[in-house]
Structure formats: structure tokens, C-alpha cells
Amino acid sequence: MTEDKKQLLEEIRKAVIEFDEDRVKELANKWIELGYDANEAIFEGLAAGMEVVGDLFAKNEYFVPEVLMCADALYAGLDILRPHIKAEDKTETKGVVVIGTVEGDVHDIGKNLVKLMFEVAGFEVHDLGKDVPLEKFVEEQLKTDADLVCLSAMMTTTMPGMKKVIEMLRERNPNVKIMIGGAPVSEKTVEMYGADATGKDAASALEEAIKMVASLREMKRKKEI
């Protein structure tokens, strides 16, 4: 890789971390003008920056406002770069995820951060939004053949809805991995509801997801053989 290119990537990364949306746009445009590979800028620039942001967030050095601003910067860059992704790069995903906030609950800021980390890491994310009817998760999972379903709930009154979704999902598709999260969710909830994992913030959610999807794919592969 040429020095210029490397430096440009580094600058993109930095601009995301510093939530400098205009700078990200400027750099992304420059990247395209120079005829470099869009996918590279997305993963080694934008996403790499967001990874650091996730880390800072986990350490409480960044908080929701900063992360949201970083996200804005990242999405602004994506808008510019995405149309230039080469066709052969498009098919490759780390996994397919269905995500949403359960019925009765409209808290979606946390869920959106989790979704963002997944997108950044190269998952194909189907976001059902908030206040999602419970059956919708099952339908969407079947439709997209998702590896992972992520449920978010922020209230103790809506949390029990996750249990119902898990039961429905397990009945239809025992192999699918299920993650639950949100402020009232604990390890104990995971156990009680029969989910597979949780994560206390967006960064740890991603970490868990990568592990689970990898093992799931491994399993599938073995079955095929």
C-alpha cells in the first residue's frame, strides 16, 4: 500500500473518532477521486475508526452523544463510498442479523448503537425498528435465514416479551442464535429466558455475536459434510 493511501485511511479513521462529519465526507470523496477501492476505505477507515469509538464507549470515555456523532460521520462516509463498492465484494458478509426492540417498547437508541457496530463489522443487518410485534421477529428470521436474532428491551414490563419471542423462534428454528440486551437484561435473564448471550454495551454485543456466528457456521459446515 502506498504511503498516501495509508495516510488517507488513517485520516478517515481519525475523522470518525473525532466525529468530524465534514472531514469524513471530504476524505471519502478524495478517496474515490483517487480511484481507490471503496471497500477498503469502509473497513480499514470508517469501520476501524468506529471500533475505537466502541472501545472508548465501553470505557465510558465517550458517551451516547459522541457515539451518535461518530455514527453520523460514519454514515456520511458510507453514503459516499457505498455506490462504488465492486460487485464481487457485495456478497461477502460476516453473518445475517435480525434486530429490533420488542413490542411495547420504543427505546431504540441503545439498539441503534448495537446495530451500528454490527453494520460496521460487516454483518447484513435487518432492522425491524422499535415496538416490533413479537411474531415479526420469527417471520423475518425465516425470511432472511438470519444466523442471529437480537432483541432489545429497556423496560421491565416489556422484557417478558423477549421470552415469548425466544420460545417461538426455538420452535421454528432450533439452530438460530439469540442475543438479548437492554438495561434490565442480565446474565440471569439470558438463562431464564433461554437466550444464548447478552452484552452490556454495543462493543461487547458485537464481540459475542462474532463468536456465536462463527460457531454456528462451523456447525452448519460440519452438518453439510
Added chain:
Amino acid sequence: MKYKVIFQPSGRRGEIEEGKTLREAAIELGVGIEQVCGGNKVCGKCKVQIQEGYFAKFDVHSSMNNLSPIGKEELRLLNEEEVKNNYRLACAARVQGDVLVFVPEESRVGGQIVRKAAGEINIELDPAVRKYYVELPPPTLEDPEGDYERLMRALKEQHGLEGLSMDYHALRALPLALREGKWKVTVTVWNDREIIGVEPGYNDRTLGIAFDVGTTTVVGYLTDINTGKVIAIDSMMNPQVSFGEDVMARITYAMEHEDGLQKMHEAIIGGINKIISNLCNKAQVGVEEISEIVLVGNTAMHHIYLNIYPEYLGVSPFTPAVHRSLDIKARDLNIKAAPGANVHVLPIEAGFVGADNMGVVVALEPEKKDDIWLIIDIGTNGEIVLGNKDKLLSTSCATGPAFEGAQITHGMRAAPGAIERVRIDPETKEPRYKVIGKEEWSDEVKSEARGICGSGIIEVVAEMFKAGIIKNSGVFNTKLDTPRIRKGENGQPEYVLAWADETAIGKDITVTQSDVRAVQLAKGALYTGCKILMKRYGIDAVDKVILAGAFGSYIDKEASMVIGMFPDCDLDKVVAVGNAAGDGARIALLNRRKREEANAVARRIKYIELTVDPDFQTEFMQAMYFPHMKDKFPHIQHILDKIPK
């Protein structure tokens, strides 16, 4: 299999089914243990200590082995030393044998200071209950008409009252009362409509009780309805607290336990009856003299005291069972008062804006003002009303319990030992503070502090910001050279407000990065609620900010503006009005027209659902900064200018 469980220091004990948690045991035995999260193992406030050994007095061998093994969540919420000293979380540890459990001071519910005194109210007396003295001609063989009809005739002739019905219990008392009083009786009439009581002879004393049923505290004001004077006040912690600290936790309890609603209903009715009997004892009056009761409470309290299933309040779209005011016989609710007494329940505005907020509106009458008022009732749930005679908007925003000391590392309720005032020297970063129960500040006397209460949390965060210890984004400035700022257990920065040797808990009292984050979420939610209402109203400044609610009276106006809890306003125009919800209940007790007005106003106030506001996220994000990411605060700019860079 059942085992003996004993709680100290209360000494309550009983046989508990194997497998139940200590929290469930505490609820069964009526022991108050803090549990902000409703037993979900996330708040860590229900720490209890297991006393090991043989206790002859109770004949138990208590041992850690008689509980389920310590779990992952507990290890996360307990520090090493606590684990070594046999601490457990009451909501996690399950009974598998006899145990003696000590509930440490900081985990104990109760001992809270009740900050709900009765303010002066000016109100025209036009009560719903009135007493009328009548003299009846005794019946004769020529005039053998029945007692009720005879009474009606006399009421019409002597007071012009017509078409009254009679409460069944009053009717049962009628024949005796008439004869005992030698055909002279005093009748109690409700709303010019129904006779609800008869007593022999003349007695014009009319008594009623106004109740403010808060999520945490219940207050009753025994009032002389003829004069409007409060005769006695009594209050207690809401006995439902052991089922969960906030309204959502209680709604969840009702959803998850078949008898949950019934239990909580009985608990609050028991509490109300206890207050009634205390008030009657204090004032030396009989319970049967209480002719009317008014109840205000938030929507969840409302449903639970009326024994109405509350689940649908707790999930979107948050529909209450009823909006309008209600009149119910006290006896139907098992509330102890005169047999025919009525209970009036104020109307509800919207799912999360309850009868307590209507009490505030009834007391302050923003619907009659020219000036635009912003009325904020700060609690776990912030309720906001904005407007004047032309238009009124309301909303509720989930601030969370941070301002009540929950979710804060060293947070506690406003009780003796709680730090309530703080000043930090901007040069040295050294603090001075004052605790509840002591007149002197910490630089004059050993503070013996136990924790920080809500008003203290607001002040300490404001002071840390003013001293440059935290930046406007809330992040710590770790470059400052002072031992007060250090890395805490989890590697995140914290500020030491009190060193262990000054405190009563033998530990440093600190304010951590996560505490600051919790305050940011809470104040950000509140500010955003105000801001979105103002936007919808089409204004960018208000004439007056009114802090309603007990908490509002204790927070420092300047500090709360410095952290940006609400939009900029002339500090002289920021006023605290105390327990306006309780005032509203008293007004409704004394003036029935206000009850009708309340119904009308409740329907006129337009509820704004923040949930569906497209700007919420952006506004919320900006509002999490101190005092705000973008909005200007001209009235405190001089303070902001002095912040060390």
C-alpha cells in the same frame, strides 16, 4: 421444605419455602429492603450480610452454605471485601437452610425524611360534603309517614334540598339516630345529591382527608372542611416499596405474580388506613367522622389503589383504564372512614401523567395565566406542563431514579447522613459539603456522611463542572493534579468527595464517571422534554419555571440550571412550590367546582408523546452536555465564563 429466616435488626422471622430468594422472604415477612431494580440483579442496592453460627435465641444454625451458591451477577456487584464478609444480594441468594440475615443501614428502606409539609392555600370553600341540621315533627298515628320521607320533607322545608337519595348504610342508621336525637339530627349530604350520614343532634364539624399517594411516600392531610384548616398531617413510606421501587417495577410485579396486584393493593390500602387511624388519634376524632377522602397519585398508584390491573399502563401505547375523575364509596375500597363516606379520585391526563399532576395543575391554575409557565415535577418520572390560558401541553419523560439516589454508586435517599450540599474550590478542587441532620459543613465538623442524596448529586455534578473536573461532555479531566481524582476499581476515573475517615461507612464516598453518565441521561431526558414541548408550543423561552414536587424545593436552582436540567430562564423566575400535588388534593377536598374544572382541564391539556417525536434523539443527545451542546444560557453565562479551561 421450609426453613427459618430471620432478619436483623428488625427481628422479623418466619418459615420460608426452600428456593425462595431472600428478597421474597423479606417481602413475605414485611422487611423493607432497598431494591431499585425490582429484583433483577442489576442495581446492587439490596446487599445483605449473612451472620454465621448458632443463634440460640432463634434456635438456628445460620450458614452461608444454607443459601444457593454466589452467582456471576453478585460477584459483579459485590466487591472482594464484601464477598469475604458474607455479603449477598437479597434478590439472588436463595434459601436452602436456616439463615440469619442482617440488613445493613444502606440497604434498609425507611428512615427517610418526609419533605411534604402542607403549604398555605387560598381557596373558596365549596366542599362536596355539607352538613345540615334539621328538626322533624315526630310521627303520630295521624302522620305515620316513614323516617326517610319525613326527613326529606324537613330537608326540603328547612334547607330547600330536594330529590336526595340515601346511602344504604346511612338509611340503616336513620331510625335510631332520629329517635336518639329526639327528632333533631344532622345529616351529611354529598354533592347536593345523596345523604351519606345521619347523626343525632347538632354537629357541624365536617372532616375529610386529602391523600397524596406517591411512589415512595404517602401523605395524608386531615382537614376541617368547614374552615379549610389542616388539623393533622401524617405520612409513611409507601408500603408497596418492598414490591419494587419505581412504578414500572410494580407494574411488572403485578404482571408476573397472579396475586401481585391484590397484594400491592392491600398494602397501600393498609397504609392509607394506618395513616387515617394515626391522624384520628393525633386529632382525637373518631374514624367514623371522616366524611370524605380525596386521593391523588400517579397513574400506576391510581390503578393499584383502585385495584385495577395496571399492565397496559406499562407497555406502549400506555392506555389508562379511565381518564375522568371517580367517586367511589370508601367501603368498596376497604378504606376506613364514615360508613357512607366517598372517595374522590382526581382525573388522569395521559398514560404517564397522572392524577398527581392534575393536583399540581389544580393548585397552580396555569390555565388562567397570561404568562407562559413551564411546570416541572421532578421524580423518577419527570412530568412537564407548559402553557398559559391559550394552550396547555404536557408530557412525561423517564428521567430514571438517578435524582433519587439510585443508580449512583454512593446514592441514597434523603435521610440523615446524606450529603445534600456541596461546594468545590475551583483552584484546589477541594470540596466542602453538608449532610442532612447536621447544621455544620464538613470543614467544621466530622461529617459522618453515608452517601449522597438527589439534591447533593445535582450539586456535586454542577460543582465538578464549574471547577473543571468534568468537561461539558461529562468526561473527567484526568490531567488535574489532585489526589481527589483517581482511577477507581473498574479503571474509570472518580472524584473523592469524602475520605473514609470522615464518613460513617468507613469507605471513601466518590462520584464516578458512570455516576456522571447517569446524571447526564436523567437531566438530558428532562431538558429534552421541556425543549420539545416548547418547540411544539412555538416558543424559545418561558416566562417562569416552576419546580413542583417535594424534590424541587430542595434542589439548588442555580446548580440545576448549570447542569442544564431545564432551559435558560431568569433565576428569579425559577420558583419551587413544594408538594403541589398534595395541595391539589386539599383543594379538591374543599371545593367541588375545582373537581369539575379538573376534569375539563385534564381533557384540554394536550399530551405530547415524546416517543414519536422525530427530533427526540438529536435533542436528547445535545441535552446530555452540560449545560447543553448548542443552546445558550444567557442568565448563567457569567458562571459558565469562569470555568477553568
